[in-house]
Amino acid sequence: MVSTDLIEILRCPNCVQEGEGNLEFYKETWFICDECGRKYPVVDDIPVMLIDVGDRFIKTAKKDLPIPPPRDVTE
Numbered sequence: 001m002v003s004t005d006l007i008e009i010l011r012c013p014n015c016v017q018e019g020e021g022n023l024e025f026y027k028e029t030w031f032i033c034d035e036c037g038r039k040y041p042v043v044d045d046i047p048v049m050l051i052d053v054g055d056r057f058i059k060t061a062k063k064d065l066p067i068p069p070p071r072d073v074t075e
Ligand SMILES: [Zn+2]
Pocket: 012, 013, 014, 015, 016, 021, 033, 034, 035, 036, 037, 038
């Protein structure tokens, strides 16, 4: 589980510099930025908030996101 405190403070590292960077917490396994479309996976209960990783899923539709996210996403 990802703690609710953490969920509330997480922002998209790309968009928070210019705006809000609000994220949608999706199926308890993804954080989705509605501004840039990057999607950040939760791996081993740890949100991977890296722009490079978010980039990989920028074109993946929300409904097509793998659940759970691939474990090798950070490698
Ligand atoms: Zn963003």
